[in-house]
Amino acid sequence: MELFELPAWKLGKMMESGEVTAVEVVESVLSRIEEREEILHCYNEVYGEEALQEAEEIDKRRKGGEKLPPFAGIPVAVKDNICVKGKDITCSSKILKGFISPYDATVIRKIKSQKMIIIGRTNMDEFAMGSSTENSAYGVTRNPLDTSKVPGGSSGGSAAAVASGEAIVALGSDTGGSIRQPAAFCGVVGFKPTYGLVSRYGLIAFASSLDQIGPITKDVRDAAAMLEIIAGKDNYDSTSLPVKVPHYSTMLEDDISEIRVGIMEEYNAEGVSEEVIEGIEEVIDIFRTMRVNVKSVSFPHMEYALPCYYIIAPAEASSNLARYDGVQYGISEETVEDIRELYRKVRTSGFGKEVKRRIMMGTYVLSSGYYDAFYLKAQKVRTLIRHDFERAFKDVDVIIGPTSPTVAFGIGERTADPISMYLSDIFTIPANLAGISAISIPLFKDGNLPVGIHIVGKALGEIDILKVSYKLEQELKERGLYHGI
Ligand code: GLN
Numbered sequence: 001m002e003l004f005e006l007p008a009w010k011l012g013k014m015m016e017s018g019e020v021t022a023v024e025v026v027e028s029v030l031s032r033i034e035e036r037e038e039i040l041h042c043y044n045e046v047y048g049e050e051a052l053q054e055a056e057e058i059d060k061r062r063k064g065g066e067k068l069p070p071f072a073g074i075p076v077a078v079k080d081n082i083c084v085k086g087k088d089i090t091c092s093s094k095i096l097k098g099f100i101s102p103y104d105a106t107v108i109r110k111i112k113s114q115k116m117i118i119i120g121r122t123n124m125d126e127f128a129m130g131s132s133t134e135n136s137a138y139g140v141t142r143n144p145l146d147t148s149k150v151p152g153g154s155s156g157g158s159a160a161a162v163a164s165g166e167a168i169v170a171l172g173s174d175t176g177g178s179i180r181q182p183a184a185f186c187g188v189v190g191f192k193p194t195y196g197l198v199s200r201y202g203l204i205a206f207a208s209s210l211d212q213i214g215p216i217t218k219d220v221r222d223a224a225a226m227l228e229i230i231a232g233k234d235n236y237d238s239t240s241l242p243v244k245v246p247h248y249s250t251m252l253e254d255d256i257s258e259i260r261v262g263i264m265e266e267y268n269a270e271g272v273s274e275e276v277i278e279g280i281e282e283v284i285d286i287f288r289t290m291r292v293n294v295k296s297v298s299f300p301h302m303e304y305a306l307p308c309y310y311i312i313a314p315a316e317a318s319s320n321l322a323r324y325d326g327v328q329y330g331i332s333e334e335t336v337e338d339i340r341e342l343y344r345k346v347r348t349s350g351f352g353k354e355v356k357r358r359i360m361m362g363t364y365v366l367s368s369g370y371y372d373a374f375y376l377k378a379q380k381v382r383t384l385i386r387h388d389f390e391r392a393f394k395d396v397d398v399i400i401g402p403t404s405p406t407v408a409f410g411i412g413e414r415t416a417d418p419i420s421m422y423l424s425d426i427f428t429i430p431a432n433l434a435g436i437s438a439i440s441i442p443l444f445k446d447g448n449l450p451v452g453i454h455i456v457g458k459a460l461g462e463i464d465i466l467k468v469s470y471k472l473e474q475e476l477k478e479r480g481l482y483h484g485i
Contacts, residue, residue, distance in 0.1 A: 003028035004165030007218040009225055009249075011168060012070045015062070022055035022062075022073030022117070025168070029075045029119060032165040040142050042161035044080050044090060046120035051075060054117045071225065072115035077167035079158050080121040081128055082213065083202035084108050091204050092136035093126045095330045095350030105202020106237070107171060107213050107230045114229055119167055122157030126352045127321065128178055128206045130154050131424040134415055135354045142411065145187055145449060149408040152182030152424075158216045159186040169226055170216040175206050176309050177404075177428025179214045180440035184403035184452020187442040187483070189469075190216045191223045192428075194459045195435035196241035198227075199234035207316035208239075210309075210432040220441065220470045224248035227462065243460065251463055252470040259464050261287055262297040262396030264427075271423065272405045279443045279451030280402055286475045287400075297392040297399055301384045305430045306422060308385065311365050311378035312433070317355075318362025324350060357418065386434045389456075397464045402427055403440040403452030427454055437462050441469050443476060444483050 003011065003025050014020045030048050037043060058073045078084060081091045083101035085108075090096045104112065111118070125135040133141040133156025141156045143149040144164035151160040155172030159182035162170050172179040174192040183190025191214045198213045205211060215226035231245045263284055268277045287294045324330035326346030336342040351359070365374035392399060404424050414421045431438040437457045442450035453472065457465040476482035 002032075002165065004032045004168070006168070007222045008071055008074045008168045009221050011074060012072070015073050016070070022058040023052065025073060026051050026055040026075055026117060026119070029165065029167060036144065036164050036166060039147055040144055040160055040164055040166070041139055042077070042122055042141055042157045042164065042166050043120040044092065044123050044138055044157070045088060047087075047118060051117050051119050058115055069114040071229065074116050075119040075168050076111055076116045077119055077122045077158055077161040077170040078108070079124055079155050079170070079172050081124060081173055081204040082108060082171060083204070084118060084121070087121065089121070089204065090138070091127045092124045092138055093351065093355065094137045095324045095346070097331060099329065101202075103202065106199035106234045108202060110230050122155070122161055122170060124157055125154035126355050127204070127317070128154040128173055128175055129317070129354050129358055131177070131181055131421050132409075132414065133157060133182070134411065135352055137352055140411060143186060143408050146408065148410055149449065150185065150411055152185030152404070152408065154178040154182075155216065156182045159183050159188055159190065162186070162188045162216050162218060168218075169222055171213055171230070172216050173203055173206075173211055173213050174432065175210045175313060176432050177425035179216060180428050180438060180452065180454065181404050181425060183216050184440045184442065184450065185408035187444060187450035188216055188218055189220055189223045189442070190214065190440045191227060192431060192438050193227060193231060193462060194241070194437040196239050197231045197243070197437070197460065197462070199232070199237040199240050201234055201236035205320040207313040208320065209316060210313060220439075220466060220473050221249060221252060223439065224252060224466050241460070246463055248463060248466050252466060254467055256292065256467050256471050259292075259398060259468055260396040261292050261294045261468065262392060262399040263294050264399050264401030265296045265298040266302050267401045272402060273407065275407060275445075275448060276402045276405060276451050279445065279453065280400070282443065282445070282481070283400060283453055283472065286472065286479070290471070290475065295396055297396055299388045299392070299430070301381065301388050302430065304381045305385055305433060306426050308378045308381040309429045309433060310361070310422060311374050312382065314358040314362035315366050315375050316362070318359045318366065321355070321359055354418070382433050385430055389430070389434045389436060393458050397457070397461065398468050399456045401454050401456070403454040404428070407449040407451060431456050435459060437465055439465050439469050441473055443481050445481055
């Protein structure tokens, strides 16, 4: 096995015992990048030389007998909407071309304090709007499992990097599914934490009441460890929760017989593909043979989640993206007569089609005369969706369903029809609207593209999700339904 194929927790142990060096780990990942990047395009930029220098420094300190954190020397890929001081940050948009992050995001400060090595910034849908990474101003990313397919989105670069071994772990952001759906498409693990568990300070805002940063990893153990690193109260984010972060990774092997597992009744709704339904049924079967009680739970307002999201998210986006004015942020234009012309020129050439569509939708639903009919109504529907979950969580502790209605689709297949693209997130969006936690873990069968198994938990229900998904992962391994990279 090559080093780039291993999860972070294993590599961390191997580095600590002296079996391998950080330089060897970084070199392995860089050689993989060399080999695959031209086709896959996971990255907008790779920091090869710096990463090697940092690795040398870590090896020196380890050799000198210094005890370093468990993930010291692990290469981590960072989505191009999370600020890393002194580095470019583009959100895969032309409008931010050449913009340099003036500070570190809180999550970056945390991973740097663990001495993890940032290997590059990953490609994404522009401003995180999309489900395929085709809405990038810098070219599409391809799915490493089948390069004719999309990697999902918007954190497609991060998911593809982890799946291909171009990174060991990655950070993504999830507003309506952007960590979980690409993780599902690429066959890796993606975790969206409870809203407020991870600081958003230094994450470029898309829809602030929905956005969360989370890890994309090769297995559940790495997801737990990464979550421990990045979570926690932060005074720089007023929505961050004042909670003590549990030691998730030490609880993974705990007994799960007390955890009540629910199955989302709507998993075989119209539009859900046969292989996805089979995947969920396989999982139900696994739980039954594990003698875990599974119970069906229903979501009466599920069908309203997508339209509700496509009012709230664009509304918030239209406000957040107003700052790209060509004066304080964004590319500038020298040959303009007045400020209006500046705005028009900068925003016309700087934003892509999908971002413009969202800004227009958002501006429309917030405009006077329409506000009550759309935005206010959507907020009420959001409450109903939250209530659906509250009701379900009286009977169960976690809810299982598909991450996405289909496996990875073809490049170009949905670009002409935004609604078909939006439908890809129908199962992930409700968790963002309710602000609760959720994971996607992959199920591989018969050499086909993986099916993402979505496990949703309560607000701050990370522990239950991680325990259940860890057990499920073990079972999948045993049945030959799981493969690493
Ligand atoms: N695909 C959804 C959208 O386009 C979700 C994106 C996300 O989670 N950032 O808005």
